[in-house]
Amino acid sequence: GAGVSQTPSNKVTEKGKYVELRCDPISGHTALYWYRQSLGQGPEFLIYFQGTGAADDSGLPNDRFFAVRPEGSVSTLKIQRTERGDSAVYLCASSPEGRANSAFFGQGTRLTVV
Amino acid sequence: GQQLNQSPQSMFIQEGEDVSMNCTSSSIFNTWLWYKQEPGEGPVLLIALYKAGELTSNGRLTAQFGITRKDSFLNISASIPSDVGIYFCAGRDKLTFGTGTRLQVTL
DSSP: OOSOEEEOSEEEEOTTOOEEEEEEOOTTOOEEEEEEEOTTSOOEEEEEEETTEEEEOTTOOSTTEEEEOTTSSOEEEEEOSOOGGGOEEEEEEEESSSTTSOOEEOOOEEEEEO | OOOEEEEOSEEEEETTOOEEEEEEESSOOSEEEEEEEOTTSOOEEEEEEOSTTOEEEETTEEEEEOTTSSEEEEEEOSOOGGGOEEEEEEEETTTEEOOOEEEEEEO
């Protein structure tokens, strides 16, 4: 597609459940980023992929959060044993090869943990 | 960790006025990006800056990459109602975001 696509756009889940959020980057973009944005805040870095490997996962808040990108294209952010504090908008961005290039964002997935 | 501070936090301006906002960092960045975000949407890239001292324009928008590589500013000339939104600066390589400047334009 023309832009970064994230699904679902909204997800409501019960506390303690497992969720998966999907990101389809712009075709040909080798770099992919996940961010979390709480209301009134700027996006907070979670993890960065270059190709299939996680080049920087220093932003993942704890071991309940995990992300994969097995074929270097689509990525899935996985959250285990969700907590109410995980509620936020999860944003994905992609950019061409090289961290110096511009990054383009999807519309985000709004996760609500009840 | 790295912190990007933006000022002002919010602005109320009249249509037609020029707007200026800036972003400062405790660390050096090699690339500065400016984004605009509207409610329910992801950030949209406005301008990218790749070299210290670089001044770049995109329509009514002008942005500069500070010489020290620790700051950047964004100007919007002749503001219009659709300029409303939150403006974020971001520094590469990890793409660390600033705190945002909320812009409101009144007629």
